[in-house]
Amino acid sequence: MIAAHAIAVTRGGQRVLDGIDLTVSPGTLTALAGPNGAGKSTLLGVLAGLTTPDGGSVTLDGAAIVAMARAERARRIAWLEQGARAAWGLSVREIAALGRLPHGDAGAGAISAALAACGLEDFAARRIDTLSGGEARRAMLARVLATEAEVLLLDEPTADLDPAQGFALMRVLRAEAAKGRTVLVVLHDLDLASRFADRIVLLADGRIAADGLPGAVMTPEAAGRVFGVRIGSDDLPRVLP
Amino acid sequence: MALSILTALLAALSLAIGQAGFGITDPAILWELRAPRTLLAILVGGGLGLSGAVLQGLLRNRLADPGLLGVTGGASLGAVLVYYYGLAAILPLALPLGGLAGAACAAALILAMAARTGTGASLVLAGIAVASLTGAAVAVALSFAPNPFALAEITIWLLGSLEDRGWNEVVLALPCIAAGSALLLGLGTRLDALTLGEQAAASLGIDVAGTVRRAAAGAALAVGAAAAIAGGVGFVGLIVPNLLRAQVGERPGALLLPSLVGGAALVLAADIAVRLIPLQQEMRLGVLTALIGAPLLLRLAIAHRGQA
Numbered sequence: 001m002i003a004a005h006a007i008a009v010t011r012g013g014q015r016v017l018d019g020i021d022l023t024v025s026p027g028t029l030t031a032l033a034g035p036n037g038a039g040k041s042t043l044l045g046v047l048a049g050l051t052t053p054d055g056g057s058v059t060l061d062g063a064a065i066v067a068m069a070r071a072e073r074a075r076r077i078a079w080l081e082q083g084a085r086a087a088w089g090l091s092v093r094e095i096a097a098l099g100r101l102p103h104g105d106a107g108a109g110a111i112s113a114a115l116a117a118c119g120l121e122d123f124a125a126r127r128i129d130t131l132s133g134g135e136a137r138r139a140m141l142a143r144v145l146a147t148e149a150e151v152l153l154l155d156e157p158t159a160d161l162d163p164a165q166g167f168a169l170m171r172v173l174r175a176e177a178a179k180g181r182t183v184l185v186v187l188h189d190l191d192l193a194s195r196f197a198d199r200i201v202l203l204a205d206g207r208i209a210a211d212g213l214p215g216a217v218m219t220p221e222a223a224g225r226v227f228g229v230r231i232g233s234d235d236l237p238r239v240l241p
Numbered sequence: 242m243a244l245s246i247l248t249a250l251l252a253a254l255s256l257a258i259g260q261a262g263f264g265i266t267d268p269a270i271l272w273e274l275r276a277p278r279t280l281l282a283i284l285v286g287g288g289l290g291l292s293g294a295v296l297q298g299l300l301r302n303r304l305a306d307p308g309l310l311g312v313t314g315g316a317s318l319g320a321v322l323v324y325y326y327g328l329a330a331i332l333p334l335a336l337p338l339g340g341l342a343g344a345a346c347a348a349a350l351i352l353a354m355a356a357r358t359g360t361g362a363s364l365v366l367a368g369i370a371v372a373s374l375t376g377a378a379v380a381v382a383l384s385f386a387p388n389p390f391a392l393a394e395i396t397i398w399l400l401g402s403l404e405d406r407g408w409n410e411v412v413l414a415l416p417c418i419a420a421g422s423a424l425l426l427g428l429g430t431r432l433d434a435l436t437l438g439e440q441a442a443a444s445l446g447i448d449v450a451g452t453v454r455r456a457a458a459g460a461a462l463a464v465g466a467a468a469a470i471a472g473g474v475g476f477v478g479l480i481v482p483n484l485l486r487a488q489v490g491e492r493p494g495a496l497l498l499p500s501l502v503g504g505a506a507l508v509l510a511a512d513i514a515v516r517l518i519p520l521q522q523e524m525r526l527g528v529l530t531a532l533i534g535a536p537l538l539l540r541l542a543i544a545h546r547g548q549a
Contacts, residue, residue: 050443074446081441087301088436088491101434102446127491143437147445 001025001061002047002077002151002182008055009042009206016042017053018206024184026150029177031193031214032186034203035227040186041082043203044153047184048079060151074102078149082156082186084140089127092120092139099146107146114145117172134165141172152176154185158192170196194218202226244502248283251509255279258516277411278403282512283505284411285403285471288418288463290504291497293478294485295425298432298493299456300361303486303545307464307478310364310457311351311371312344316468317399318375319343321382324395336398337413340469347371348461355457359450360439364457401472401527403512414466421462422501424455429494436493473527476534477504483541507533 007020017039024030032040045051047058049065058065065073078099086095096114100107115121118138123131128139137157144152154173158166170192177183177198187193193200193214200217202210204226210217256275289307296305307313323329323339332338354367379399386392431452434442439449467474481503482496489499508526511533515524 045440048444050440070446070448072446074444077444079441079444081438081444084437084441086436087438088493090436090492091490094433094490094492095436098434098437098445101430140437 002184003059004043004047004056005059006056007043007046007053007058009039009046009051010054011042015206017046020056020206020208022201022208022211024151024182026182027177027180028198029173029183029185029196030199030201031197032184032201032203033188033190033193034209038203039206040203041155044079044155044184044186047151048077048153049073050079071102071104074149075147076149077151077153078144078147080140080144080152080154080157082159084137086128086136086140089129091125091127092131092142093124095128095139096120096124096142096146099143102147110148111142111146114142117145117175118142119168134161137161137165138169138172141169145172145176149181151182152184154183156186156188158187158189166192190218190223244499244506248502248506248509251506251513252279252283255282255509255513258513273407274405277408278406278512279509280411281403281406281414281470282509284414284418285467285474286477286504286506286508287501288422288467288504289474289477290481290507291422291425291501292460292464293480293504294482294493294496294500295428295432295456295460296478297482298428298435298496299453300365301435301438303483303541304479305365306476307460308372308475309368310347310460310464311368311375312347312461312465313468313473314372314375314379315347316340316344316465317473318378318382319346320398320469320472321379321395324391324398325382325387327387327391329394334409334413337410337469341413341417341466343375344461344465344469347375348458348465352454352457352461355453359453361435361453364453397525398472399527400525401474401530402515402523402525403471404523406470410470414470417466418463421459421464421466424459425463426497426501428452428456428459429497432493432497471526474508474530475527476530476538477507480534480537481507484537 001023003023004020007017009017020043034040042051046053060076093111096111100110115124118141120138120142123135128136141157158169161169166189173183173185174196197214200214201208202217202222209226210222256271256279292307296307297303319339319342320336323335328335350371351364351367355364383392383395386395431447434445434447443449482500485496485499485503489495511529512526515526515529518524
């Protein structure tokens with residue numbers, strides 16, 4: 001179980017995160033939503049151990065992640081950055097294999113399973129720079145899955161994807177949660193969040209504005225308060241029949 | 242594998258070619274002139290090729306060149322000062338020693354910078370600053386050269402050559418380039434991880450700042466020693482990894498050893514060519530590598546015009 005305790009981050013005199021307490025349970029898919037600049041990516045970076053908070057701490061099963069060895073932390077917490085790209089034309093299999101670096105093994109089984117989960121078996125030998133945006137995103141996701149980490153932190157993995165690709169990717173994440181993993185995903189698409197998440201955490205101005213079941217959080221009132229727009233319930237994202 | 246055989250063939254050819262004619266005519270010429278020259282071509286080329294591959298991987302940019310580090314400029318300045326003060330006439334080894342000292346000063350500067358920030362981008366910025374500074378200092382030395390001979394000697398040295406280098410130079414270069422290469426060859430998996438960016442590499446448990454420091458130290462050792470011995474031999478570190486990507490694939494870790502061997506092959510071939518081209522004076526090695534390298538670079542630029 002990964003938990004953030006009183007996380008505070010200040011950048012350039014500006015409070016980006018202000019006293020965040022958040023515990024995410026294994027076996028669940030939690031969506032982190034909120035307007036641009038709310039601090040979602042920063043919070044994810046802090047949970048991944050990539051950003052050192054100015055205050056507070058992150059624990060994994062009670063142990064502080066700052067005290068963990070780099071490789072151990074990397075084996076247990078996998079992080080996918082927003083708009084992840086590969087600088088070189090590696091094959092899809094080579095990209096997925098990078099997920100095994102924290103283990104220091106070939107991990108052929110884990111790599112094959114990750115490629116299969118992302119529907120990339122037929123693309124394994126293809127260079128990532130020859131794939132479509134959606135396929136390349138799935139290759140990046142396969143890299144994260146290949147680590148077999150207990151915590152998956154993903155920053156807007158569905159951005160720029162068409163609805164079908166976005167749905168497919170969220171189904172992969174649901175399956176990972178069903179395996180007992182902790183999945184925390186930053187989503188801008190509130191429809192996807194409502195559809196796939198067990199829990200939605202709304203972040204605004206560096207604080208948690210709402211937290212709970214999708215139906216309880218995604219109310220016109222909360223949307224109006226957090227996103228600064230006035231909408232009737234009819235205008236909330238609709239799910240296709 | 243094919244590259245290693247090519248390099249071995251080129252090394253054999255390099256031993257057989259010289260002013261005294263083709264083949265092994267005199268064991269003394271072979272041992273005193275051609276053997277150290279051949280060995281130095283391998284060391285210089287290998288160091289430059291490997292450093293280029295590591296820097297390109299570290300910076301995720303196929304246009305990164307060892308010259309960006311500024312240590313080549315440092316070595317040039319050190320050697321130029323030796324000429325300027327006429328020390329080369331007093332002590333034969335003053336030239337490579339001056340080059341090494343200059344490279345060491347430049348390396349200390351960029352390493353201090355890399356230690357402070359720990360990102361590839363800051364390393365390059367520091368390197369470009371050092372390269373500009375040493376370039377300006379070399380220009381000053383040229384402007385105020387004590388006599389026309391010094392001016393000519395400095396200019397010719399800057400063009401790069403392995404002519405008249407002997408075992409003393411090998412003794413100076415070998416430990417530096419071997420140690421630098423050892424540091425660099427161990428960076429394969431870290432460079433693979435950096436394919437995804439510095440943050441993602443950190444999330445995979447890679448010590449990014451440590452990787453930047455080690456790459457800078459290793460490349461500074463190898464490139465600094467190469468420049469101190471051979472002068473300015475450009476384009477090798479830039480072009481060799483790029484030529485090999487088509488054959489070996491683009492994974493940075495897979496390019497390291499082939500780039501070392503390929504760099505050695507390119508400099509051996511160029512150094513054989515400068516001895517074969519019939520001119521009054523030997524053509525300069527750095528001129529030839531630039532003449533070979535520039536068109537190849539243009540071809541690459543055209544091949545990659547569609548990519549970011």
